[in-house]
Amino acid sequence: MNDNRKIRVFLDEDPVPFAEFSPPVKFVLDTTKIPDGKHQLRIVAQSTSGKEGIKTVSFEVRNGPSISVLGLHDGEVVTDQVPVTINSYGSERNDFFLIRGSETPKGIPAWVWATVISFVGFALFYFIMYWNPDQYKSFF
Structure with a gap:
């Protein structure tokens, strides 16, 4: 069976994903490399038939004082x-x-x-x- 499922993770409006995984995935988001403020994580998942699903998660980074x-x-x-x-x-x-x-x-x-x-x-x-x-x- 050809398993071409993949998950791509984008930060804010960046057109290039900062990570690409095969499901299921568990990863650690290092917020020390992200500037403080409001951000958006966009997750694009592709099924074996090629259909895409998109989920957007908004979050705020506060690493400073x-x-x-x-x-x-x-x-x-x-x-x-x-x-x-x-x-x-x-x-x-x-x-x-x-x-x-x-x-x-x-x-x-x-x-x-x-x-x-x-x-x-x-x-x-x-x-x-x-x-x-x-x-x-x-x-x-």
Whole structure:
């Protein structure tokens, strides 16, 4: 039997495939050689009768450091002075961990404050309503 099935893998709009395999195939896509940003993997499979099927998979490569911006959002309208915090962290050094500057500082969310205030308020209410020194007798 003549098995002329093949799978060709293209990256973005490149007309030349970067890999060609016979099915089934398992391969490792090395993203360190691909620039950061949005890309598209196009897989073209050919059956034994010569018919082709195409599948496109979109993905984003981020091998560079992760960048976090607080205080300014994409497409936001701003006026006056806007405080902006920018933090960047990557994983180039695996043998050293610096605690200071590793995390992006964020304020405590409002729902946490509301929960704490509600709990303290309920505790005060319970203490005021039900505290009676006559109910507490010493065992001694």
